[in-house]
Amino acid sequence: MYRLVANEGVGCDVVSGGELYAALKGGMPAEMIEFHGNNKTPEELEMAVEEKIGRIVIDNFQEIRFLDKILRKHHTTMKVQLRITPGVEAETHSYISTGQANSKFGFDIISGQARKALEMLIANPRIEVEGLHCHIGSQIFGTAGFVMAVKKMVQMMKQWQDELGFVTKELNIGGGFGIRYTDQDQVIDTEQFSHDILGAVKDETQRQGLAMPEIWIEPGRAVAGEAATTLYTVGSRKDVDGVCHFLAVDGGMGDNIRPALYQAKYEAFLAKAPQALNEQIVTVVGKYCESGDILVKDCPLPNTQPGDILAIPSTGAYGYTMASNYNRNGRPAVVFCENGKSQLVVRRETFADMLAYEILPEE
Numbered sequence: 001m002y003r004l005v006a007n008e009g010v011g012c013d014v015v016s017g018g019e020l021y022a023a024l025k026g027g028m029p030a031e032m033i034e035f036h037g038n039n040k041t042p043e044e045l046e047m048a049v050e051e052k053i054g055r056i057v058i059d060n061f062q063e064i065r066f067l068d069k070i071l072r073k074h075h076t077t078m079k080v081q082l083r084i085t086p087g088v089e090a091e092t093h094s095y096i097s098t099g100q101a102n103s104k105f106g107f108d109i110i111s112g113q114a115r116k117a118l119e120m121l122i123a124n125p126r127i128e129v130e131g132l133h134c135h136i137g138s139q140i141f142g143t144a145g146f147v148m149a150v151k152k153m154v155q156m157m158k159q160w161q162d163e164l165g166f167v168t169k170e171l172n173i174g175g176g177f178g179i180r181y182t183d184q185d186q187v188i189d190t191e192q193f194s195h196d197i198l199g200a201v202k203d204e205t206q207r208q209g210l211a212m213p214e215i216w217i218e219p220g221r222a223v224a225g226e227a228a229t230t231l232y233t234v235g236s237r238k239d240v241d242g243v244c245h246f247l248a249v250d251g252g253m254g255d256n257i258r259p260a261l262y263q264a265k266y267e268a269f270l271a272k273a274p275q276a277l278n279e280q281i282v283t284v285v286g287k288y289c290e291s292g293d294i295l296v297k298d299c300p301l302p303n304t305q306p307g308d309i310l311a312i313p314s315t316g317a318y319g320y321t322m323a324s325n326y327n328r329n330g331r332p333a334v335v336f337c338e339n340g341k342s343q344l345v346v347r348r349e350t351f352a353d354m355l356a357y358e359i360l361p362e363e
């Protein structure tokens with residue numbers, strides 16, 4: 001994925017040393033990488049400095065102290081953006097909402113913490129503050145929240161330019177652009193998002209008499225989400241007339257934790273006949289030892305029996321990346337397909353893989 005993205009001339013954000021390592025191994029140029037996270041360790045920050053990545057998105061005061069120490073040690077500098085919580089509540093599940101003042105991410109404006117952090121950063125000769133960042137949350141369908149965030153950010157740009165002489169060269173408004181998981185999702189097209197967001201930045205900066213900053217976005221799910229479909233084989237059926245109809249598949253919360261974690265909604269189709277007339281409403285469950293291991297509740301399907309393959313679309317984001325081998329079920333393989341050709345990009349996890357880190361007591 002990093003190679004594909006880099007080939008498009010697009011950079012990426014990472015949120016751990018592991019992601020940074022993978023991005024670099026995948027051929028992403030270091031200067032195209034920005035590093036996020038509310039608790040970057042000193043080791044991760046040092047890795048970012050040594051690899052000379054593009055930006056660190058500063059999230060908290062401790063990180064400023066760590067970074068300063070590392071930059072002194074390496075006699076070098078680092079370009080950063082400052083992450084702000086703009087006080088905008090996105091209309092989405094509370095677990096994937098990040099723009100409100102009580103978010104664990106970034107610096108809050110009202111308490112004065114954001115300004116204090118900016119002052120510390122500006123005063124540091126080893127740190128170059130290129131811009132401001134905000135990310136209001138995920139799976140957002142309207143543009144209103146983004147426009148509100150832009151207004152707040154530009155207001156801060158103006159205030160800090162007047163009071164501190166700080167010029168915001170980059171305005172990063174994060175990601176969160178919603179995708180279509182089910183028929184109910186009223187997706188806004190990319191043109192509408194860019195029109196409204198660009199328009200808001202243009203209008204607000206003009207109104208405040210500021211130069212137009214470079215606009216950065218961090219679409220995650222919108223890039224990868226709809227590109228993948230998960231294929232499951234139906235194993236067992238449980239029908240109790242008038243009570244429940246379960247179809248159990250050979251995966252579940254281990255490859256897609258989103259329904260259990262955020263009550264996320266998906267649709268399932270019979271792979272061999274996706275257009276066939278639906279005849280039954282079933283609950284598609286996984287094989288994990290949890291009653292909450294439900295993939296699709298109240299799922300209309302044609303007659304579906306053990307051995308049939310079910311397809312669940314839009315699993316390209318936060319599926320494999322959030323996968324686990326709970327119950328010692330292996331993580332699935334990932335296959336890229338295009339124009340009738342396929343390529344295995346992640347092989348299926350084996351039983352031996354799952355024991356690989358365990359140290360057997362000596363006999």
Ligand SMILES: Cc1ncc(COP(=O)(O)O)c(C=O)c1O
Nearest residue numbers: 135138139175176177218220221
């Ligand atoms: C800082 C930041 N930017 C961008 C994203 C991308 O979010 P999404 O995939 O919902 O667009 C996330 C969440 O993953 C994030 O935390």
Ligand SMILES: N[C@@H](CCCC[NH3+])C(=O)O
Nearest residue numbers: 096138139258262317318
């Ligand atoms: N993982 C979440 C979103 C949070 C993304 C990380 N900032 C999801 O599946 O919707």
